Amino acid sequence: MTDRTTPPPRAAIDRAGRWVDRAFRIQATALYLFLYVPIALVVLFSFNAGNRTGELRGLSLRWYQVAVEDPFAMGALQNSFVVGAWTAVIATTLGTLAALALQRTPRRIRAVFEAITYVAIIIPGIVIGIATLIFFVNAFAWINPQLAGIWAAIGAGAPPTIGTGLHTIIAAHVLFTMAIVIVLVRARLAGMDRSLTEASFDLFASPLRTFVQVTLPQLRPAIITGALLAFTFSFDDYVIASFVAGPGKPTLPMYVFSSIRRGITPEINAIAAMVLTVTVTLLVIVSLIYRRSSRIAAAQRAAATADAAAGTS
Template sequence: MRRRRWPLLTLLAFGYAFLYVPILLLIIYSFNESRLVTVWTGFSTKWYGELLRNRQLLDAAWLSVRIAAVNATLAVVLGTLAANALVRHRNFRGRTGFELLLTAPLVMPDVIIGLSLLLLFVAMQQTIGWPGGRGFTTITIAHVTFSMAYVAVVVRARLSQMDRSLEEAAMDLGARPLRVYLTITLPLIAPALFSGWLLAFTLSLDDLVIASFVAGPGSTTLPMVIYSSVRMGVSPQINALATIIVAVVTLAVVIAGILMRRGREVR
């Protein structure tokens, strides 16, 4: 048995190394003193100071974080409503078409989504005068369009596995449907909601193609700034920014894991 495990463990180690060694090197070279990101000349934190003085990068990062937070919140609300409709109301008219429309963004190329939304926003602006320009609002709407599909998949899976007898028992004791949903259903699907929120936040923060179509002057997101700067050569400031993002994401995942474990212990 041990001889059979070694090839699997070796493949697993190579797989994780392929994924995480580049990230580790990026973090190490963010403390490189040289301007060349591939030549190590000594330890220094000066690029973090340069990053704090780079208004373009900071403004783009702040815009991306705001868009991602609003997008994730709206996607969780709309995705949860869609998942409830598909799980709790299985025979409503138009279910097949609704499910097709909901899952289409999962398989639709980003270029098609971005171009179609651009044409939609231009037509709306010419017809009703809204949106007044392409920026925060249009990027958020575009991100919600595809993010809610991912949230709906996650929440739908959790709702399908949930024990409905708890809700029935609460209603037998006199609780109204809304109170049952708020006090029984939501706490039970809270891990799925949180996972969907993090997934939508990450997808929005990472998007480049769709945002490039629906963004306008003065609304450049962080991936757009990084892509434009990388084409002229990777700056050590990008390494510093990526290191900060990795640290924040790692901290958030650790905190979420601790809270979920404590929640399971309480239950």
């Protein structure tokens, strides 16, 4: 942050300019400290050998052991992984299909669908939590008597009842992560080279084959990014999950939140540090995928231009 690249020509005489420049750099440095020191402190205290989060008394991995051996924390972690993985799979599938379909729908339907998609993204989690809770309560109030009726009619004994649980959290998370996937895939489709699809059709490939061999490979970065983002958002969500979670099946954020309410111990820091590691790893994967795909795209574009140039000369 401190070294200077290519100073503007008049900088040497412009003393006021140098002060402005310095002020900007100090402000930026302060903000980066502001952003990262709290996170660093969370990680630091996770290595605390003492009993309290605020006071550091030597370093140890003690609280990591406590966290790993805590059956409630690990159960919640497992729940979060299950919810995140299913959310990613369903949101990516439905979102990609919808994005592909939107290319071919009449403009009016597309506009309505896009509007709902933006609403689903921008609406606060609390509203999504309430909306999905209302849907589930009404749906279960309708379905369970039906099931009871059917079971009574065939004389199969005690009827099953459907209630809240991990599946309801997944359904609620899919609502807004699917919208994010739709936006990502549509952006990618808009920037895609149409001539390849046309070439594939000209070579008598079936629509399905064209999709698998031409469209899908080009969409892959957007789809993978969408899936990882869906997982991250789902893994991170507290508010929506707290509305639609079933009894006794909390996600990790729910567990962390209620632990914080009970009292702060370095165990929370240890869990937080582990969660941070997972998220940062996923972020690195996303950025690597993006960098690779943009490099490949640039290479392809360069090759195409070279071809075109060779063709005209």
